[in-house]
Amino acid sequence: MTDTLLLLSGPNLNLLGTREPHIYGTATLADHVERTRAAALRNGLGLEHLQSNFEGELLEAIHAARTSAVGIIINAGALTHTSWALHDAMAAFEGPSIEVHLSNPAAREPFRHLSVLAPVVNGSICGFGGLGYDLAVEAMVTLLGRAEPN
Numbered sequence: 001m002t003d004t005l006l007l008l009s010g011p012n013l014n015l016l017g018t019r020e021p022h023i024y025g026t027a028t029l030a031d032h033v034e035r036t037r038a039a040a041l042r043n044g045l046g047l048e049h050l051q052s053n054f055e056g057e058l059l060e061a062i063h064a065a066r067t068s069a070v071g072i073i074i075n076a077g078a079l080t081h082t083s084w085a086l087h088d089a090m091a092a093f094e095g096p097s098i099e100v101h102l103s104n105p106a107a108r109e110p111f112r113h114l115s116v117l118a119p120v121v122n123g124s125i126c127g128f129g130g131l132g133y134d135l136a137v138e139a140m141v142t143l144l145g146r147a148e149p150n
Contacts, residue, residue, distance in 0.1 A: 004046040004068065004069050005137070005140060006047075006049075006061065006068075006069040006071070007036055007073045007074075007133075008050055008058055008062070008072060008073070008074040009032075009050070009052075009075050009077070010051075010053075010075060010076040010078070010079045010080070011053040011077045012077050013075060014051050014053070016031075016032065024103060025102060025130065029051060031130070033049045035130055036073065036133040036136075039133065039134050039137035039138070043137060043146065043147075044146070045137075045140075045141075048068075048069065055079060055085060055086065058076070058086060059085055062086070062090060062093055063089060065095075066093055066094065070095050071095045072096075072097040073140065074090070074097065074099055074121070075102070076099070076117060080101070080115050081105075081114050081115065081116065082116065083116060083117075084116055086116070087116045087117055087119070091120040096122050096140055096143035096144060097120070097121040098123055098124070098139055098143075099115065099123070099125070100124075100125050101126040102130070103127060104126045104127030105126060106126070122139070122143055123139060125139070
């Protein structure tokens with residue numbers, strides 16, 4: 001049985017590919033999920049994915065991951081900047097966790113500069129488009145002790 005990573009995608013990410021492609025690119029959410037799944041499989045990990053436009057559904061998934069996932073990769077979308085509930089749920093998850101953003105929030109509007117998740121995740125990967133998901137899996141493999149850090 002493989003260990004499983006949980007990939008969470010927050011509000012509006014279901015619109016990737018058509019929503020502001022000049023910022024988020026033309027790849028769809030399905031493209032990003034498949035890319036992440038392939039990276040996980042190359043490293044002997046399974047991947048479960050959930051996209052939701054509802055904060056409570058994301059919270060429930062994080063709670064369930066406490067007993068079903070070895071790590072969480074999360075792109076919380078706009079909830080990154082506002083959801084203290086997601087902050088608290090991620091803080092209660094004992095495995096490694098990584099925040100991913102396709103764009104670089106620090107280079108965008110001032111309200112995007114704050115991540116309420118940053119204090120409770122192992123790290124944040126921002127501004128590399130879809131490559132960020134590959135980097136997150138690589139980081140997760142290292143955090144899980146499956147690879148030697150460089």
